[in-house]
Amino acid sequence: MTSISTLGAIAALVVAIVLILRKVSPAYGMMAGALVGGLIGGADLLQTVSLMVSGAQGIVNAVLRILAAGVLAGVLIESGAANTIAETIVRKVGETRALLALAIATLCLTAVGVFIDVAVITVAPIALSIARNAGLSKSAILLAMVGGGKAGNVMSPNPNAIAASDAFHVPLTSIMLAGVVPGIVGLIIAYLLAKRLNNKGAGVADHEVTHHDDSVARPGFLVAISAPLVAIFLLSLRPFADISIDPLIALPVGGLVGLLLMGRARHCNQYMVAGLMRMAPVAIMLLGTGTLAGIIANSELKDVLIHGLTASGLPSWLLAPVSGAMMSMATASTTAGTAVASGGFSPTLLELGVSALAGAALLPAGARGRDHLPHGR
Numbered sequence: 001m002t003s004i005s006t007l008g009a010i011a012a013l014v015v016a017i018v019l020i021l022r023k024v025s026p027a028y029g030m031m032a033g034a035l036v037g038g039l040i041g042g043a044d045l046l047q048t049v050s051l052m053v054s055g056a057q058g059i060v061n062a063v064l065r066i067l068a069a070g071v072l073a074g075v076l077i078e079s080g081a082a083n084t085i086a087e088t089i090v091r092k093v094g095e096t097r098a099l100l101a102l103a104i105a106t107l108c109l110t111a112v113g114v115f116i117d118v119a120v121i122t123v124a125p126i127a128l129s130i131a132r133n134a135g136l137s138k139s140a141i142l143l144a145m146v147g148g149g150k151a152g153n154v155m156s157p158n159p160n161a162i163a164a165s166d167a168f169h170v171p172l173t174s175i176m177l178a179g180v181v182p183g184i185v186g187l188i189i190a191y192l193l194a195k196r197l198n199n200k201g202a203g204v205a206d207h208e209v210t211h212h213d214d215s216v217a218r219p220g221f222l223v224a225i226s227a228p229l230v231a232i233f234l235l236s237l238r239p240f241a242d243i244s245i246d247p248l249i250a251l252p253v254g255g256l257v258g259l260l261l262m263g264r265a266r267h268c269n270q271y272m273v274a275g276l277m278r279m280a281p282v283a284i285m286l287l288g289t290g291t292l293a294g295i296i297a298n299s300e301l302k303d304v305l306i307h308g309l310t311a312s313g314l315p316s317w318l319l320a321p322v323s324g325a326m327m328s329m330a331t332a333s334t335t336a337g338t339a340v341a342s343g344g345f346s347p348t349l350l351e352l353g354v355s356a357l358a359g360a361a362l363l364p365a366g367a368r369g370r371d372h373l374p375h376g377r
Helices: 006-021 026-040 045-078 081-093 095-111 116-134 138-153 159-168 172-178 180-196 226-241 247-262 265-297 301-312 316-331 334-351 356-367
Strands: none
Touching: 006 026, 006 265, 006 301, 006 316, 026 045, 026 265, 045 081, 045 116, 045 159, 045 226, 045 247, 045 265, 045 334, 081 095, 081 116, 095 116, 095 138, 095 180, 116 138, 138 180, 159 172, 159 265, 159 334, 159 356, 172 180, 172 226, 172 356, 226 247, 247 265, 265 316, 265 334, 301 316, 301 334, 316 334, 316 356, 334 356
């Protein structure tokens, strides 16, 4: 297999960043970066294209599972189940602990597979109403929601976890369980930081409070939570009962069972299409990401990182979060960063003696949180 120089790998990342900053589609930006990086790195045109195609082929399994997860996401969002879950949690925790309630609500939504931006949008109307009544600042409620969402994302069946699971050949449920303790720690820190912003910044005005449309029927809490519970139960059969049910099956089945329990079977196609529309941009981006991963995986960049860690005396397992962070910073996407780093560094991490589960958990942890950079979407 052709080897790409470190200069070529860096050039690929730089070109991708510049193009994405100039509002080029991330998929095309990363494909162009991969092409330029391969040529600069010493490969001819045919070899570069071959590396790009092999990289994209390696990401197809994750893409299929992410598209399947769209069924669960569509059911949760379109049926109103996500709203029910958020409102119930806030009501149970109580407005006196408003910031904690908002953080827990967004954590629960992202933990069951809802994207962070969708979770924040779902909880935002409740947050604005509570903030107006309690006199909380916008900064405080936003930090509580985003922090809670990130904490839940660590333990959820999201595209990042699916990509890492596929690359390291680790059960998705194992990665989810590995993220529970870090997620709880993240929730506590987000809550404490949000409390410090309680009275700092602008408050919420009356006209900014959104009133709910009570005429729209929403499912009860138990049926609302049934879809993710069924999906998690099916996924958990592998570690607990040695019955392997792939996320490609478990996630959509969970969504469909939840749909039946809600009595919304007639809306099945509508919800699935809505979920597919949410996942399609991620899937397309990941195919572009795969081409970049093909160049990075066959470059000398990983050797440079390993030598740097060795020279500094740091442990080899740090390569997992460091590579995840670097690739995420380059792509400004947690999912793309995880996919590139997993494809490029997972074999090296395993050779260094890092366990598959540790690598699969640490790598997305390093990648997480850098999708807010200027060239992100």
